Amino acid sequence: MTPRRTFKEPKMDLSFSKQFAVDLAREAVVRGATAAEVMLRHRVEFSVSVRLGEVETLKESMDRGFGLRVLLDGKQASVSGSDFSKDSVSSLIQEAIEMARVTSPDDSAGLPEPAEMAASLADLDLYDPDISDLATEEKINLALRAEMAAREASPKIVNFDGGGFDSRAGAMVLANSQGFVAEYSGTSCSISTVPVALDNERMQRDYWYDCRRKLRDMDSPESIGAEAARRTLRKLGARTVKNQSVPVVFEPNVAKELLGDIFHAVSGESIFRKASFLVGQRGEQVASPRLTVIDDGTLPTLLGSRPFDAEGLPTRRTVVIEDGVLANYLLNTYTAKKLGLRSTGNASRGLVGAPGVGVGNLFIQPGPDSPEQIIASVRNGLYVTELIGFGVNVVNGDYSRSASGMWIQNGELAFPVQGVTVAGNLKEMLNSIEMVGDDLDFRGSIVSPTLMIGRMTISA
Secondary structure, eight states: OOEEEEEESSSSSSSHHHHHHEEEEEEEETTTOOOEEEEEEEEEEEEEEEEEEEEEEEEEEEEEEEEEEEEEEEEEEEESSOSSSSSHHHHHHHHHHHHTTSSOTTTTOOOOOGGOOOSEEEEOOOHHHHHHHOOOHHHHHHHHHHHHHHHHTTTTTTEEEEEEEEEEEEOOOOOEEEOOOOEEEEEEEEEEEEEEEETTTTTOOOOOEEEEESGSSSEEEEEEEEHHHHHHHHTTTTOOOOSEEEEEEEHHHHHHHHHHHHHHHHHHHHHHHHTTTTTTOOOOOOOOOOOOOEETOOOOOTTOSBBBBBOOOOOOOOEETTEEEEEOBOOOOOHHHHHHSOOSSSSOOSSSSSOOOOOSSEEEEOOOOOHHHHHHHHHHEEEEEEEEEEOOOTOEEEEEEEEEEEEETTTTEEEOOOOOOEEEEHHHHHHHHEBBSOOOOOOSSSEEOOEEEEEEEEOO
């Protein structure tokens, strides 16, 4: 079934057609597959890195390719290629079918039911011609302006450890042998800078950035540079603190990492493998009533939005945790079948491989308190601005991360802290969320406002 169009034609000319994808899926079935799915992708990417007023690297690339997934009575295999010639495509079809014949069958492998696939496509305004039309000189200038603003913030900013401008424009076509075919185009761009500050022969680094689908929605390079400098300078003179158990405040850039851990725990891939501390918890209180987590792939102009997922199902709004109660897992067709549930439209995949589970726009619903109010409520505690390394086990919830930030004394940020570890357990941490900030900003596809956790262990 071809979805009914309710949005403008994509603003990028494709060098391949939906008809190619339809024909490829049909040919795979003619040659023996039970069902087939085809993805076509076209991308133009640009990246420039700058340092101390000079261009260090500049890259621009364009690629196009296709992926074919075939299913054969519960068996599946996938191949990909960038050669669209008849002979090459024919060879890949045969290779995929032969690979499928020798794989083990899985009763849950398959395409979605036709009735579940997107019948119309909403216009989510994902493409910005201003990004595609931006001249190379202008892209370099945006990166240099951000760096210059950071350099001018203080004579203590002595070097840079990266930074630049990146952009991407692309289009994707998805078709399958059940009659679904659709495509969409999208853009994104980002500016970042990573200053290095020196004081008393000790160096510190930090960064700031912005990333959006629309150039007009970006913070100015000057504000990005100024914020990067502020974050770097406040780390000078950092020290450790004694071992103790105190409230911990996660700034948004750190809180989103905690939300990423929650995603792994609610992903259908973790749930059906029983590799999550949230297995069997649907409908139960798993967090503080202050916590509501939502995944929404339908929000216009946002980085995680798209009109359909990687299996052709319409994206949607899914409440994952509502007032602390686990309402839903995030699922694709395969994991939904494994769990006896329905897909939430969260299929994600590349050109090759079976679909996995991904996010749309995953966020924590903002609360009533400003970051300043949250900090003011803490007598002694840690304001975490950076997490380092890995130390999260979503199977049992154990959590231990190296961290740096600012120490809170009597409701104020007192001095910088580094070389400490924050530890706890995800179950206890989620239930100990006492305050949620009002500072949600969609600077990515997984985002969070400021969070305050009532008690965690701090050790040097």
